[in-house]
Amino acid sequence: EADIYQTPRYLVIGTGKKITLECSQTMGHDKMYWYQQDPGMELHLIHYSYGVNSTEKGDLSSESTVSRIRTEHFPLTLESARPSHTSQYLCASSRGLALHFGNGTRLTVT
């Protein structure tokens, strides 16, 4: 079973703050992903990476940015948080065809 860690689990911040959601995996997976999850909606892919120094935007437009300097680390940054960013953010990794997910970060922007 893949080990993938997300911090923080819960975050409440004010509008305009800069935040970084952390995601790390210990399995050496090349592919990593960020999904946004809202109640009653499908998971939306917002960013993905196929390896170090590789990042792409997903299907859902997002004001966030990501970086992939190390294989195990794939942080997501919001330069200026807004209430519309309130959501659950799920990080995942894969080597083959199955995704392995972290426990998520639930973000609330007030």
Next chain:
Amino acid sequence: AQSVTQLDSQVPVFEEAPVELRCNYSSSVSVYLFWYVQYPNQGLQLLLKYLSGSTLVKGINGFEAEFNKSQTSFHLRKPSVHISDTAEYFCAVTSAGTGNQFYFGTGTSLTVIP
């Protein structure tokens, strides 16, 4: 383009009764299909997957699913549910043609009633 439709947003079922969670997909190419389960305040966990071969796939926790190419379906079944099966279930599809990007359904909330 690929998409996944989960026909039931909520499914209540009594303990020890059978359950079927429905999933249909749309794709013009060969696909790989998955069911994930999400317990409260957790991420998604892989239940089972269909890549090729036998159309009946067995997964963890007594779940199984059947791939039906003609009906473009991948329904999830369990013959006897437990209270601990209460969770959100997501169907997902991917294919080589999409660069292995995954497309998820909107989820089915299974509630097992004692």
